[in-house]
Amino acid sequence: xxxxxxxxxxxxxxxxxxxxxxxxxxxxxxxxxxxxxxxxxxxxxxxxxxxxxxxxxxxxxxxxxxxxxxxxxxxxxxxxxxxxxxxxxxxxxxxxxxxxxxxxxxxxxxxxxxxxxxxxxxxxxxxxxxxxxxxxxxxxxxxxxxxxxxxxxxxxxxxxxxxxxxxxxxxxxxxxxxxxxxx
Ligand code: 5GP
Numbered sequence: 001x002x003x004x005x006x007x008x009x010x011x012x013x014x015x016x017x018x019x020x021x022x023x024x025x026x027x028x029x030x031x032x033x034x035x036x037x038x039x040x041x042x043x044x045x046x047x048x049x050x051x052x053x054x055x056x057x058x059x060x061x062x063x064x065x066x067x068x069x070x071x072x073x074x075x076x077x078x079x080x081x082x083x084x085x086x087x088x089x090x091x092x093x094x095x096x097x098x099x100x101x102x103x104x105x106x107x108x109x110x111x112x113x114x115x116x117x118x119x120x121x122x123x124x125x126x127x128x129x130x131x132x133x134x135x136x137x138x139x140x141x142x143x144x145x146x147x148x149x150x151x152x153x154x155x156x157x158x159x160x161x162x163x164x165x166x167x168x169x170x171x172x173x174x175x176x177x178x179x180x181x182x183x
Pocket of ligand 1 (some may be wrong): 104106107108155160162164
């Protein structure tokens with residue numbers, strides 16, 4: 001789905017498919033360099049990270065593995081609840097592994113703070129974070145974001161894996177959802 005397919009739903013297009021693709025390539029090049037000689041385990045957070053994981057993972061030139069977790073976050077609203085539950089855990093052991101968490105977006109960081117503490121307690125060799133989008137609030141919490149795609153304004157965005165009520169994940173561009181869609 002492209003932004004032309006949903007006229008009026010976005011108040012602004014922030015990034016086109018081409019811009020996102022180019023940025024993912026740059027992030028992958030950094031990861032290639034930093035993990036040279038290693039075989040990191042990329043941990044994706046369902047469902048939002050599906051697109052960034054698929055693109056970032058394929059853009060890597062080093063060997064890497066992939067695993068998934070699902071945690072509860074926004075539900076169907078547009079505000080973070082702070083309630084985090086593990087709905088699906090990893091299938092692999094992370095002891096001694098170089099773990100790179102792949103996230104779609106970091107807003108308040110509540111979800112990630114919990115997730116990173118949880119993963120750290122399992123004894124990985126290293127633990128880093130890659131996120132496609134970062135909102136201004138994310139700077140208030142102490143999360144070391146090793147790889148960030150784009151900094152975005154404090155607006156509710158959709159596309160490239162990011163949904164509103166289960167919709168728009170398949171939008172190839174990323175844009176600000178017009179408030180009329182959810183008011
Ligand atoms: P946090 O805990 O950092 O506040 O929120 C993390 C999760 O909230 C993200 O993984 C994502 O699922 C959701 N989220 C935060 N901001 C947005 C947004 O602007 N758009 C959408 N669609 N989801 C968001």
